[in-house]
Amino acid sequence: MYVxxxxxxxxxGKSTLVTALTGMEPDRWEEEKRRGLTIDLxxxxxxLPSGRDVAFVDVPGHERFMGNMLAGVGPSPVVCFIVAxxxxxxxxxxxHRDAVQALGIDRGVIVLTRADRADESHRAEVAARVRHxxxxxxxxxxxxxxxxxxxxxxxxxxxxxxxxxxxxxxxPDDSARVRLWIDRSFTVRGSGTVVTGTLAAxxxxxxxxxxxxxxxxxxxxTVRGLHSQNAPHRAIGPVNRVAVNLRGESTDEIHRGDALxxxxxxxxxxxxxxxxVTGEQFTQAPSEVVVHVGTxxxxxxxxxxxxxxxxxTLRRSLPLVIGDRLVLRRPGxxxxxxxxxxxxxxxxxxxxxxxxHRRAASLAATPDGGDVxxxxxxxxxxxxxxxxxxxFDVSDTPPTGxxxxxxxxxxxxxxxxxxxxxxAAVQRQAEADPLAAGLSRGAALGILDLPDxxxxxxxxxxxxxxQSDGLLRLPGTTVDLGAAEPAVARLExxxxxxPFDAPEADELRDLGLGPKELAxxxxxxxLLRLEAGVILLPxxxxxxxxxxxxxxxxxxxxxxxKALDTTRRVAIPLLEHLDSQGKTxxxxxxxxxxx
Numbered sequence: 001m002y003v004x005x006x007x008x009x010x011x012x013g014k015s016t017l018v019t020a021l022t023g024m025e026p027d028r029w030e031e032e033k034r035r036g037l038t039i040d041l042x043x044x045x046x047x048l049p050s051g052r053d054v055a056f057v058d059v060p061g062h063e064r065f066m067g068n069m070l071a072g073v074g075p076s077p078v079v080c081f082i083v084a085x086x087x088x089x090x091x092x093x094x095x096h097r098d099a100v101q102a103l104g105i106d107r108g109v110i111v112l113t114r115a116d117r118a119d120e121s122h123r124a125e126v127a128a129r130v131r132h133x134x135x136x137x138x139x140x141x142x143x144x145x146x147x148x149x150x151x152x153x154x155x156x157x158x159x160x161x162x163x164x165x166x167x168x169x170x171x172p173d174d175s176a177r178v179r180l181w182i183d184r185s186f187t188v189r190g191s192g193t194v195v196t197g198t199l200a201a202x203x204x205x206x207x208x209x210x211x212x213x214x215x216x217x218x219x220x221x222t223v224r225g226l227h228s229q230n231a232p233h234r235a236i237g238p239v240n241r242v243a244v245n246l247r248g249e250s251t252d253e254i255h256r257g258d259a260l261x262x263x264x265x266x267x268x269x270x271x272x273x274x275x276x277v278t279g280e281q282f283t284q285a286p287s288e289v290v291v292h293v294g295t296x297x298x299x300x301x302x303x304x305x306x307x308x309x310x311x312x313t314l315r316r317s318l319p320l321v322i323g324d325r326l327v328l329r330r331p332g333x334x335x336x337x338x339x340x341x342x343x344x345x346x347x348x349x350x351x352x353x354x355x356x357h358r359r360a361a362s363l364a365a366t367p368d369g370g371d372v373x374x375x376x377x378x379x380x381x382x383x384x385x386x387x388x389x390x391x392f393d394v395s396d397t398p399p400t401g402x403x404x405x406x407x408x409x410x411x412x413x414x415x416x417x418x419x420x421x422x423x424a425a426v427q428r429q430a431e432a433d434p435l436a437a438g439l440s441r442g443a444a445l446g447i448l449d450l451p452d453x454x455x456x457x458x459x460x461x462x463x464x465x466x467q468s469d470g471l472l473r474l475p476g477t478t479v480d481l482g483a484a485e486p487a488v489a490r491l492e493x494x495x496x497x498x499p500f501d502a503p504e505a506d507e508l509r510d511l512g513l514g515p516k517e518l519a520x521x522x523x524x525x526x527l528l529r530l531e532a533g534v535i536l537l538p539x540x541x542x543x544x545x546x547x548x549x550x551x552x553x554x555x556x557x558x559x560x561x562k563a564l565d566t567t568r569r570v571a572i573p574l575l576e577h578l579d580s581q582g583k584t585x586x587x588x589x590x591x592x593x594x595x
Contacts (some may be wrong), residue, residue, distance in 0.1 A: 001045070001053040001228065001240045002166045003198050004108075007100055008082030009090040013113035013149060017082060018056040020149035021159070022046035043196070043241055045229050050163045053229065055241040056080070057198070076198055077239060078169060079108035080162075081139065085146060086117035088126040089133055095335050097133060102278045102339020104325040106138035107169050109145060109161050116148040172238035177265035178202035178210065179319055180242070181294030185254040191225065193249040195260070197295065199242045202262065205235035211266075212249070213319050214258035218268065221260070222247040257296030259319055266319035267389055272312050273305075273347040273363055274326065279338030281307040289337060292327040293318065299331065305360035310340070311347065320345055321391030322370040343370055345390050348378060373399050373411075380414040381451050383407045405458050418448050419462040426465060426472055438471030484517040488526055495537045500544070500566035500574070502534045530573040544574055545583050545594065554593040 006014040019025055024044035045055040057076055079100050083093055100108075110130055112123060127144055134140050143161050147154030180197040188194050204210075208223040225245035226233045236242055244260065276282060282304035289302045291312060301313040312326075324342045329335065343366050350356055366374065372392050376382050384407050387394050398409045425447050426439045444460075445453055465472045491503065491511060503511075508518070518535065521527040528538045547563045548555065555563075561571040575592060578584040584592045 001055055002078065002169065003055050003057065003076050003200075003239050003241055004078045004080050004162070004166075005057040005076035006080050006082060007096040009084070009087075009092040009096070012082045012084040012087065012090070012093075014082045015058050016149045017080075017111065017113055017147065018044055018058050020152070020155060022056065045241065048159050048163045048166075050167070052163060052166055054162065054166065055229070057241075077105070077107065077172075077200060078165065079105050079139070081108055081110045081142070082113055083110065083126065083130055084114045084117075085112040085123050085126050086114050088122075089129050093133070097137065098278065098336040098339075099327055100139065101137045102325065102327045102336055104138065104277070104339070104341075107165055108139050108142050109158070109165050110134070110139065110142050111158060112144065112146040114148060114150075115146045115153050116151050172201045174201075174203045174237035176201035176238075177262040178204060178260065179262075179266060179294075180204075180244070180260040181296065182254065182258045182260065183256055183295045185251045185256070185258075187251050188245070191245050193246045193251050193254065194227075194243050195246065195254055195258075196241070196243045197260070199236065199238050199240045201238045203235060203237040204242065204244065209263060211261040211263045212246075212254065212258060213261055213266075213268070214254060215316055216253060218261075220263065221249055257294070257298070259294065259296075261319055265389060267321065267345050268317045269320050269345045270314045270317040271347060272314070272320060272342050273344040273359070274310055274312060274340035275343050275363065275366075275368070276308045276310070277325070277339050277341050279328070279336060282310055282338075283307055285310065286330050286337075288331055289328045290331055292329070293320065293324060302328075303356075305356060305363055309343075309360055309363040311350075311359075312340075321389075323368065323391050341368060342391075343368070344375075369393055373401060376402050376409050377411045377414065379411075379451065380418075381408050381410040381455055384409055403458075405455065408452065408455060410455065410458065415459065415462055418450070418459045421448060422459055422465070422472070423463045426463075426474055430474060438466075438473035441470050441472065444472055484513060484520065487511040487513050487517070488521045491535070492526065492537065495540075498565075499537060499540050500564045500570050502536055502566075502570045505533060508535065530577055532569065532573050534570050534573045536570075536574070541574070541578055541581065541583070545578060548578075548584065549594050554587050554591040556590050557592075560592070 006018060008014055022044040023046070043055060043057060045053060047053050081096070081100065083089060112126060112130070115123060118126070123146055127146070130144060134142065143165070145154055145158045145161050147158050178199070178201070180199055182195045182197050184196040186194055204223060204226055206223055206226060210221050210223065211218050212221045223244055224247040226236050227243040228236055228240050285302055285304040287302060289300055289312070291298055291300045291314065296318060299315045303311040305311065320342060322342050322345060326340050326342070328337045328340060330337050343363055348359070350359060362374070370392050372387060372394055375387065375392070384394065384396070384404070387409070398404050401412050402409050403412055403415065422444055425444065429439050441456060445456060448456070448459065450456060450459070460467055460472060464475055466475050491513070495501070518527060518529060522529050525538060528536045528540060530536065544564055548560060551559055551563055557568070557571060557575065560575060561568060564571060564574070575584065579586055579592070582595060584594055586592050
């Protein structure tokens with residue numbers, strides 16, 4: 001199915017035309033039928049001669065219902081713009097043209113209705129005026145068809161032209177993420193809550209789990225059923241008018257402007273930076289505006305950055321991405337103030353003097369699709385998946401100046417600054433405390449403030465630091481024992497004479513060798529620390545193994561103790577060390593053998 005929205009001045013025959021094309025009445029409310037005036041959105045459909053199904057979103061033309069008009073046109077990819085041949089271009093014609101232009105809709109057909117009420121000369125005059133009014137807009141070259149819904153004149157030509165326009169509209173991606181802007185919510189007896197909207201991209205299926213994004217916050221919902229053109233569907237793709245039956249939901253909690261989303265696929269934003277694409281320059285800008293996007297309308301604080309860029313702080317968050325088009329109106333004003341395009345959905349805070357001027361310059365240099373390199377540079381590192389979620393059109397290959405680590409994209413200059421910062425921290429600690437084992441990973445993470453701890457390994461590699469036991473140190477670092485050197489030397493002399501006569505704790509204390517000094521001596525390769533505080537020379541395990549090979553195999557702990565001329569305090573930790581190294585194997589509670 002293809003979806004077309006009507007637009008145009010009030011009482012120019014929009015509803016009459018779609019009724020003539022479809023045989024269906026779009027006005028749903030008694031007040032609409034009584035007054036002959038479309039107030040809310042109407043939906044009807046038909047099949048064109050080519051076999052294409054087309055649905056019409058009939059929007060109100062009256063200035064008082066401009067918000068409803070924008071809700072109908074916003075999600076629609078094609079517009080049918082109506083101008084009465086007898087009355088010609090009118091005030092709301094301008095408003096609706098500005099809205100269509102602001103939304104960036106570039107496909108459509110212009111229809112001159114009520115041809116039976118105007119002669120050929122007047123029709124030509126109106127057609128020329130219409131061409132003039134659309135000059136310079138995306139619909140400047142849209143086909144113009146003259147019709148009369150009363151006599152049937154031109155209806156077949158309109159169907160043919162619509163077919164041609166829709167054939168050129170392209171095929172939306174049925175695998176894209178879903179963002180269905182809700183335009184109606186109601187209850188069907190026996191089924192429960194039903195919401196409707198235009199599915200512009202992606203696909204829906206029964207039992208799908210979706211995210212309902214509304215004013216009360218996002219929550220998961222389940223698709224109970226799908227309908228389109230009054231027929232049930234197990235699955236449906238774009239572009240379609242669709243009614244979605246939601247399981248266990250209340251219509252009281254769902255409103256126009258809410259959206260059904262693919263879970264985890266859309267950012268939830270309330271501050272955006274935008275570029276003006278149509279409308280007035282931002283020289284005398286209001287402090288607040290009404291923002292229209294999709295079917296949503298809400299107030300936002302407005303901070304201009306020069307004539308063409310601004311920051312919008314929305315009154316509530318919305319699922320928006322880079323490239324989205326928004327319509328702005330002044331509060332209380334029915335006309336379109338400006339059309340804008342989103343450049344950034346997660347802009348930086350502006351807290352210092354001059355930040356506004358710097359941001360204006362940055363936005364002026366930003367292309368319409370956003371600046372991937374600038375985004376990565378500002379953050380230092382960002383996940384590739386997050387860039388896609390924000391709306392960047394990025395490949396799997398990072399741009400020049402960016403390196404990839406798994407899903408992370410890292411700015412090369414920022415990586416260099418992280419490297420230099422880490423190197424300086426390791427050097428400072430080595431100078432301040434020569435006995436220190438190194439800088440802990442936790443301390444390094446605190447110093448660097450990385451967006452994710454998994455990036456530390458890349459920074460360590462860039463700094464060419466040694467890493468072991470969760471500690472970082474300079475490559476080729478030698479341990480300076482400082483004041484502990486004489487005590488370590490005395491202990492080495494003693495152990496060379498009696499290799500397994502490990503000093504007691506009080507002896508170590510008298511020598512001035514505490515845990516810090518012993519750890520430094522071990523890193524320097526001067527001592528070996530075993531369990532239970534047993535201190536030996538590094539070659540003690542090899543010496544012990546040579547003596548144990550001379551025993552009858554297997555041997556007992558007592559036999560090993562005697563062979564080593566030591567105590568159980570030393571023998572047991574030493575044997576367990578040899579077990580862990582695979583040099584000996586424990587057979588049972590009391591026997592081992594050399595491998």
